[in-house]
Amino acid sequence: MSISQRELDQEVDRLKEIQIRIQTEMGRLEEIVHYRGSEVLDIRRNFWDEVTVNTSDYYDLAETAASITQQQAVLSQEERSHRHALKNLRKLKRLHHNPYFARIDFIEKGEEAEKIYIGLSSLVDEDTHELLIYDWRAPISSLFYDYTPGPAGYQTPVGWIQGEMTLKRQYIIKNGILENMFDTGISIGDTMLQVLLARNTEGKMSHIVTTIQREQNQIIRDDQHEILIVQGAAGSGKTSVALQRVAYLLYKHRNSLTAEQMVLFSPNSLFNDYVSNVLPELGEANMLQTTFQEHLQRSIGKKYKVEDAYEQLEYLLSASEEDPAYLKRVQTIERKTSLLFMEQMDRYIEQLKETGIQFHDFRVRAKVLISKETLTEWFYHQTPADAPLPARMEKMKERALEELETLQERLFKNLFKKMLRNPKYLGTDEEMKAESRKTARKAFGPLRRTAKQLEFLDIIGMYHNFLNESSPIQEGIPYEDATPILYLKAVLIGWPTINQMKQVIVDEAQDYSPFQLRYIRRLFPRARFTLLGDLNQGIHHANVQSYTHLEELFGQTPTALFQMTKSYRSTHEIIEFTKGILQDPEPIETVGRSGDKPKMVAVPSEDLLATEIGKGVHELWQKGSKSIAIICKTESETRVAFETLKNKMDQEIHLITKETFVFKGGLVVIPAYLAKGLEFDSVIIYNVGEKVYHRSTERKLLYTACTRALHHLFLYFTGEPTPLIPSE
Numbered sequence: 001m002s003i004s005q006r007e008l009d010q011e012v013d014r015l016k017e018i019q020i021r022i023q024t025e026m027g028r029l030e031e032i033v034h035y036r037g038s039e040v041l042d043i044r045r046n047f048w049d050e051v052t053v054n055t056s057d058y059y060d061l062a063e064t065a066a067s068i069t070q071q072q073a074v075l076s077q078e079e080r081s082h083r084h085a086l087k088n089l090r091k092l093k094r095l096h097h098n099p100y101f102a103r104i105d106f107i108e109k110g111e112e113a114e115k116i117y118i119g120l121s122s123l124v125d126e127d128t129h130e131l132l133i134y135d136w137r138a139p140i141s142s143l144f145y146d147y148t149p150g151p152a153g154y155q156t157p158v159g160w161i162q163g164e165m166t167l168k169r170q171y172i173i174k175n176g177i178l179e180n181m182f183d184t185g186i187s188i189g190d191t192m193l194q195v196l197l198a199r200n201t202e203g204k205m206s207h208i209v210t211t212i213q214r215e216q217n218q219i220i221r222d223d224q225h226e227i228l229i230v231q232g233a234a235g236s237g238k239t240s241v242a243l244q245r246v247a248y249l250l251y252k253h254r255n256s257l258t259a260e261q262m263v264l265f266s267p268n269s270l271f272n273d274y275v276s277n278v279l280p281e282l283g284e285a286n287m288l289q290t291t292f293q294e295h296l297q298r299s300i301g302k303k304y305k306v307e308d309a310y311e312q313l314e315y316l317l318s319a320s321e322e323d324p325a326y327l328k329r330v331q332t333i334e335r336k337t338s339l340l341f342m343e344q345m346d347r348y349i350e351q352l353k354e355t356g357i358q359f360h361d362f363r364v365r366a367k368v369l370i371s372k373e374t375l376t377e378w379f380y381h382q383t384p385a386d387a388p389l390p391a392r393m394e395k396m397k398e399r400a401l402e403e404l405e406t407l408q409e410r411l412f413k414n415l416f417k418k419m420l421r422n423p424k425y426l427g428t429d430e431e432m433k434a435e436s437r438k439t440a441r442k443a444f445g446p447l448r449r450t451a452k453q454l455e456f457l458d459i460i461g462m463y464h465n466f467l468n469e470s471s472p473i474q475e476g477i478p479y480e481d482a483t484p485i486l487y488l489k490a491v492l493i494g495w496p497t498i499n500q501m502k503q504v505i506v507d508e509a510q511d512y513s514p515f516q517l518r519y520i521r522r523l524f525p526r527a528r529f530t531l532l533g534d535l536n537q538g539i540h541h542a543n544v545q546s547y548t549h550l551e552e553l554f555g556q557t558p559t560a561l562f563q564m565t566k567s568y569r570s571t572h573e574i575i576e577f578t579k580g581i582l583q584d585p586e587p588i589e590t591v592g593r594s595g596d597k598p599k600m601v602a603v604p605s606e607d608l609l610a611t612e613i614g615k616g617v618h619e620l621w622q623k624g625s626k627s628i629a630i631i632c633k634t635e636s637e638t639r640v641a642f643e644t645l646k647n648k649m650d651q652e653i654h655l656i657t658k659e660t661f662v663f664k665g666g667l668v669v670i671p672a673y674l675a676k677g678l679e680f681d682s683v684i685i686y687n688v689g690e691k692v693y694h695r696s697t698e699r700k701l702l703y704t705a706c707t708r709a710l711h712h713l714f715l716y717f718t719g720e721p722t723p724l725i726p727s728e
């Protein structure tokens with residue numbers, strides 16, 4: 001739709017006017033920040049001058065205390081005002097160069113037409129209290145995301161507002177200059193979205209608030225359901241939705257929810273870095289970010305090393321399918337990740353109430369102080385059989401600490417006696433007593449800690465007993481055993497209290513096993529959950545297979561299942577090509593952006609792969625790519641590729657392994673499972689030869705790798721191409 005020159009001039013004028021207001025307000029706030037800042041410093045420096053200190057009698061003491069309290073109150077009031085002004089100033093600085101990105105004109109039934117400008121945060125006219133810019137998260141801003149011009153409505157805390165949208169306009173404002181604007185007609189698609197999607201990507205993920213789509217907006221703003229499950233095709237914006245949802249919830253519940261009460265489980269640390277800019281760009285603090293692996297290792301403790309999920313995967317991808325050890329491992333993994341296994345554990349734990357509990361001896365070097373038999377005897381005879389297990393363990397702790405106290409007293413007496421007899425020690429009896437007491441206390445320190453943390457419970461021993469296996473875990477815990485071991489521990493001694501967590505977000509949820517998901521649910525009993533995943537991209541063995549399964553896992557509470565089927569990342573050609581890799585795909589649609597067809601390149605021999613890929617990289621730079629990933633199947637293939645490629649490239653090339661924590665753009669070589677969740681202008685699959693990808697379990701991995709591409713996809717192969725890619 002064409003926009004008249006008059007309208008354009010009006011918009012330019014308005015933008016100028018808003019910027020002047022922002023500048024004026026910034027100036028005012030800068031003064032306040034400066035003034036409050038020096039006030040705070042002043043109060044801190046002269047704190048004691050203002051306090052009347054008199055401690056001669058009770059009344060004076062009380063007066064002194066009151067005076068300190070009063071002075072503290074003044075200080076925190078000043079600090080609060082300072083923080084508030086600083087926060088507002090930062091907000092204005094963000095708005096200054098890009099105050100808003102959209103406008104809608106809306107006529108509420110029975111009211112006058114209103115122009116609503118929407119930006120990253122709101123701006124109020126201090127004098128008239130008029131809202132000059134609405135925050136994108138305000139209820140009314142929903143209109144922009146949900147409707148095209150025509151009848152429209154939105155939900156407010158007091159009910160539904162119905163009316164008519166007469167205009168929907170989007171702006172591209174850069175460095176304070178209005179570069180372009182588009183009006184959306186009833187039938188015209190989202191021009192702005194197409195412009196954004198056609199761009200090249202250089203680095204970390206960016207926010208999408210200027211072009212959130214209706215299906216995404218629904219998920220971002222859903223506050224009704226305690227459990228949200230999102231199936232989203234590759235590139236449909238799951239991670240984006242998760243992050244904008246965090247920003248939305250922080251805005252909506254700003255008086256009761258903080259960033260520390262939200263946690264995001266992401267696939268790996270590299271990914272954490274990749275997404276780390278989004279919330280700060282939106283003016284919000286990042287929520288806690290972690291990986292399940294990190295949780296496992298931290299909870300198991302330093303004594304044992306938990307195998308990495310990627311090590312497990314590396315093994316499964318590299319071992320021969322005929323190897324009996326491989327087959328056994330696959331079976332074991334399938335068993336230990338199932339809910340059936342959890343039920344079997346529950347039965348075993350039930351039994352432990354009567355028999356079979358195991359402890360470690362309390363010992364100092366070789367000397368046993370409290371034997372495991374004694375501990376077992378205490379458990380079954382001195383703790384109430386009908387009490388819950390954690391309560392019984394609490395009793396055990398008390399009992400052990402008591403016993404340690406007695407033993408420590410005995411040691412003290414012996415030491416003291418020895419000192420008295422030994423002419424080497426000089427000093428009064430009292431001094432020697434104190435010395436001996438100190439030595440005894442120190443000697444018992446580690447044992448007391450063991451008791452307090454209930455480390456005398458032999459969790460691993462019981463786990464082995466349950467499995468009916470004799471070989472005890474030495475220093476490494478296989479990935480598939482780590483969660484069951486922690487589950488056993490939690491049920492026996494009580495779940496760690498992570499109750500303050502109100503929102504838990506699990507990205508790549510399809511890579512968790514049913515056992516793990518149920519475990520996570522119990523870890524955060526009071527939290528609301530957002531689980532986002534794509535069954536097409538399930539790369540781990542025995543992960544969740546269906547959404548009914550997921551719903552069952554989280555059941556009971558209000559649960560909603562959303563589907564996002566449009567893929568925003570890749571061109572139409574790449575999407576169609578990658579669909580062919582899947583056998584029974586979840587639905588995927590394109591948003592209509594077109595590009596080159598993916599290219600399969602046959603290479604006569606492996607020695608020539610690097611040279612050919614070098615040429616491909618060159619071609620892709622020429623086409624304007626700013627980020628290129630050469631994706632390999634495993635870490636070992638990645639290392640080989642990196643070594644052979646690094647001398648063939650004119651540009652710098654980065655190797656990415658699971659030890660890489662910082663996301664780098666440019667040219668990278670990366671294993672497929674780490675490329676998960678990331679995206680690049682161009683993707684090169686290192687070798688899609690039949691010898692490399694042939695098992696059906698590798699289908700989803702290959703799919704995941706190919707769907708990382710925005711604009712171009714090149715696939716190289718030696719020998720025959722993989723049968724997983726249908727020939728045209």
Ligand SMILES: Nc1ncnc2c1ncn2[C@@H]1O[C@H](COP(=O)(O)OP(=O)(O)OP(=O)(O)O)[C@@H](O)[C@H]1O
Pocket residue numbers: 193196206207208211212213216232233234235236237238239240241534537568569676677678679707
């Ligand atoms: N509404 C939108 N407007 C503009 N860009 C969008 C929108 N939704 C998604 N995108 C872009 O599409 C790309 C894919 O988004 P994102 O990584 O969130 O998808 P995903 O579903 O998590 O993908 P995957 O599962 O394949 O890793 C990103 O570049 C994102 O910025």
